[in-house]
Amino acid sequence: MRLTPREMDRRELLLCAIGAGVAALWSRTASGQRPRTRLIFLGTGGGPRPKKEASAPAQVIVAGDTAYVVDCGNGVARQLVLAGVPLPTLRHIFITHQHSDHVADYGNLIWLAWAAGLKTRVDTWGPPPLQQMTRLFFEMNIYDIKTRMADEGRVPLVPLVHVHERTEGGVVMQDDNLKVTAALVAHPPVTPAFAYRFDGADRSIVISGDTVRSDNLVKLAQGADVLVHEALFVPAVDRLVAHVANAPTLKQHIVNSHTAVEDCGRVAEAAGVKTLVLSHLMPADDPAVTEPMWIDAARAHFRGTVILAKDLLEV
């Protein structure tokens, strides 16, 4: 196709405009209008039962083009893809506790990221038996791993992964982007259970993990910009367990090991955080519990901003 001079001018103008738009986007990122330490919710539905409405618990913090994944609920690798986070940028995995909704895809995330081009070191942090889980996962899938190494020329996967089991709170790790600190929280009978704090250059983010109302969490979250807190809407628990045979036992577990949404507000207030994000929602798929109901319940005891998390929401 030949363009007249006038059309060429127009086309150049258009290209310039697109170029300027892209440049503006980048400079906006660089000037900090968009946070440098990004937080993306990958899965927001609490509990092990797969749901139509919400993926299983997982979130990613992206800082300096590096991905720090917190918890690995079912579907975490696919959710990262949907969030636009390249799987080969996976660098650290933090596990809050050993419940299946938080670890079902722990091994799968590493394995699939490797299949998607990951060639670099991954450190994983969390409660025992993380070491054994990792070793057995690779053993279980050794056929595929060896095949892809031989057939597709991939780097050996097993030596890339460094596992760090933790049983106490304290500083977990620090790099150029983040300082990560853990605190023990209470999520009976699962122990240890951790909350994690991520202090970046521009802001601090705390993720509660699963916990009852926790003083340790209040201490860990002091002055944080964002507190992500698991949340239970207590009046809906009876409906939540209505269709299971073990309803009384399950109800007891849920109420005794999680935090009522009103208490999420109290924790956020006591910690003096700016923003409270409710995630790991229980229930996540009850149409009778609406967004205003969640937010109002938390806001009753907290003066800051309250956000209800949704899959793929960036805060």
Ligand SMILES: [Zn+2]
């Ligand atoms: Zn749990």
